[in-house]
Amino acid sequence: QKEVEQNSGPLSVPEGAIASLNCTYSDRVSQSFFWYRQYSGKSPELIMSIYSNGDKEDGRFTAQLNKASQYVSLLIRDSQPSDSATYLCAARESGGSYIPTFGRGTSLIVHP
Amino acid sequence: NAGVTQTPKFQVLKTGQSMTLQCAQDMNHNSMYWYRQDPGMGLRLIYYSASEGTTDKGEVPNGYNVSRLNKREFSLRLESAAPSQTSVYFCASSGENRAPRDYGYTFGSGTRLTVV
Numbered sequence: 364q365k366e367v368e369q370n371s372g373p374l375s376v377p378e379g380a381i382a383s384l385n386c387t388y389s390d391r392v393s394q395s396f397f398w399y400r401q402y403s404g405k406s407p408e409l410i411m412s413i414y415s416n417g418d419k420e421d422g423r424f425t426a427q428l429n430k431a432s433q434y435v436s437l438l439i440r441d442s443q444p445s446d447s448a449t450y451l452c453a454a455r456e457s458g459g460s461y462i463p464t465f466g467r468g469t470s471l472i473v474h475p
Numbered sequence: 476n477a478g479v480t481q482t483p484k485f486q487v488l489k490t491g492q493s494m495t496l497q498c499a500q501d502m503n504h505n506s507m508y509w510y511r512q513d514p515g516m517g518l519r520l521i522y523y524s525a526s527e528g529t530t531d532k533g534e535v536p537n538g539y540n541v542s543r544l545n546k547r548e549f550s551l552r553l554e555s556a557a558p559s560q561t562s563v564y565f566c567a568s569s570g571e572n573r574a575p576r577d578y579g580y581t582f583g584s585g586t587r588l589t590v591v
Contacts (some may be wrong), residue, residue, distance in 0.1 A: 393561070397579045397580075404583040405584070405585075406565055406583060406584050406585050407582050409579040409580060412579050451518070453579075461525075463580075465517055465518045467515070467517035469528060
């Protein structure tokens with residue numbers, strides 16, 4: 364049974380700080396990793412994907428992947444109150460069922 | 476530029492009633508999915524369709540049926556609704572599904588279903 368673990372939070376950071384969201388996964392065959400943002404009462408929205416070890420940057424977001432440690436993280440620089448949401452991590456195999464496994468999400472609160 | 480469209484957005488059913496949730500995507504995606512999301516449980520896969528003409532069970536298929544009507548449309552049917560099916564339902568679609576480097580999901584806006 365593949366598992367994707369996230370701290371449910373809430374993670375509270377002040378405006379302008381770096382928010383660090385973490386995710387671990389149990390299955391070594393997972394190859395693709397995704398971060399989704401879900402505002403309260405809304406649907407998840409894909410914000411980042413990462414496939415290779417290391418960092419991937421997109422604007423204020425940086426995804427970090429360490430396959431040896433089975434660890435993926437999302438950094439949000441210069442956090443804004445509008446970043447307050449639940450962030451879902453998902454891991455997917457390159458083959459097999461190709462269905463991603465989702466974590467339960469981390470709630471982020473950015474306070475002014 | 477609609478993406479994934481779900482209807483209805485809200486529904487209240489009485490126990491034992493049936494209904495169909497509709498989903499359509501205009502991105503020419505092969506794969507479509509139905510999830511339910513409950514507090515503290517995260518997203519749980521009900522059924523999915525890897526391509527037109529195929530459907531498979533997910534983690535929580537009991538009490539549901541699906542139809543992949545064509546490449547665009549994937550419906551979810553509750554034959555006899557139960558209070559345990561009170562949830563938020565999301566339809567999603569994705570493009571490449573057998574390559575390591577896929578593009579993730581695009582979700583619909585969701586259906587909030589209450590069964591009384």
